[in-house]
Amino acid sequence: MKPALNVMGLRKMFGGLVAVDDVSFKVEEGEFVGLIGPNGCGKSTTFNCISGLLEKTAGTVEVFGEDVTEMRPDQIQKAGLTRTFQHTRLWREMTVIENDLVPPRNQFGTTILERARSLFLPWRNPKEEARIERAYSTLDQLEVPHMAHNLTSELSGGQSKLVDIGRSMMGEPKLLLLDEPVAGVAGPLAMKIFNNLRNMVDETGISVLIIEHNMDFILRQGVDRIIVMNEGEVLMQGTPDEVKGNREVIEAYLGATGETIQEEE
Numbered sequence: 001m002k003p004a005l006n007v008m009g010l011r012k013m014f015g016g017l018v019a020v021d022d023v024s025f026k027v028e029e030g031e032f033v034g035l036i037g038p039n040g041c042g043k044s045t046t047f048n049c050i051s052g053l054l055e056k057t058a059g060t061v062e063v064f065g066e067d068v069t070e071m072r073p074d075q076i077q078k079a080g081l082t083r084t085f086q087h088t089r090l091w092r093e094m095t096v097i098e099n100d101l102v103p104p105r106n107q108f109g110t111t112i113l114e115r116a117r118s119l120f121l122p123w124r125n126p127k128e129e130a131r132i133e134r135a136y137s138t139l140d141q142l143e144v145p146h147m148a149h150n151l152t153s154e155l156s157g158g159q160s161k162l163v164d165i166g167r168s169m170m171g172e173p174k175l176l177l178l179d180e181p182v183a184g185v186a187g188p189l190a191m192k193i194f195n196n197l198r199n200m201v202d203e204t205g206i207s208v209l210i211i212e213h214n215m216d217f218i219l220r221q222g223v224d225r226i227i228v229m230n231e232g233e234v235l236m237q238g239t240p241d242e243v244k245g246n247r248e249v250i251e252a253y254l255g256a257t258g259e260t261i262q263e264e265e
């Protein structure tokens with residue numbers, strides 16, 4: 001089986017700065033993987049290169065075996081990849097539910113026949129009903145159903161993050177890249193979201209790569225594997241237990257942030 005994501009020798013330079021330095025890793029189908037590392041170590045830049053937003057200095061990226069290295073972001077999305085941004089980009093003049101209703105592909109009314117049908121039969125068709133139903137149930141899962149009809153410009157940072165996760169799931173991605181989706185979300189809800197993502201991976205078989213800044217937090221959140229970056233490079237990859245016991249990882253974190261890794265028993 002081809003991996004959902006295969007990053008090989010990825011390098012990104014901004015002028016003289018090497019932001020991502022020969023990074024290689026895979027995300028298998030149905031895997032839930034964390035990408036962690038101190039501030040400025042190149043996590044978001046890695047996402048930006050994978051999703052086609054930034055030109056790569058070197059390296060190859062495959063999505064479900066398809067070489068997407070030279071593709072545009074919309075083409076890479078068609079290959080099955082959806083991503084969110086560290087700084088959420090919602091459609092601010094639209095309500096929460098409207099934001100959720102946009103991403104699904106092949107919506108009713110996109111073919112001439114369907115457009116003609118809606119002229120004569122103006123009530124909603126079952127396909128549309130199902131999409132609306134799914135949008136509401138996504139908001140339920142993220143515990144923001146009461147915000148369905150708020151403009152997204154009225155939301156707090158944490159609430160915007162939740163709506164952004166929901167919107168990214170509405171397109172039924174096969175591979176989902178989330179950039180710090182729970183930053184600014186209260187602890188208990190953040191944990192619940194991780195649980196929901198875990199369940200979604202197990203139930204639907206999608207693959208998720210999630211950037212999380214807080215190492216202490218991700219170690220406890222049921223990811224299958226963790227990739228640790230430091231200063232543009234992959235420092236190590238392994239299970240949460242392997243990462244927890246790795247001296248180099250601990251030093252990278254102590255050196256960069258002064259935080260210690262503490263596990264609550």
Ligand SMILES: Nc1ncnc2c1ncn2[C@@H]1O[C@H](COP(=O)(O)OP(=O)(O)OP(=O)(O)O)[C@@H](O)[C@H]1O
Nearest residue numbers: 014019037038039040041042043044045046086213
């Ligand atoms: N568009 C850009 N132009 C120039 N330098 C950039 C650009 N984007 C990122 N950088 C630099 O590249 C390095 C990696 O940044 P990046 O945003 O990928 O880190 P990060 O791991 O996502 O950090 P954080 O945890 O703070 O989100 C940093 O030194 C950053 O200043």
Ligand SMILES: [Mg+2]
Nearest residue numbers: 043044045086
């Ligand atoms: Mg970042």
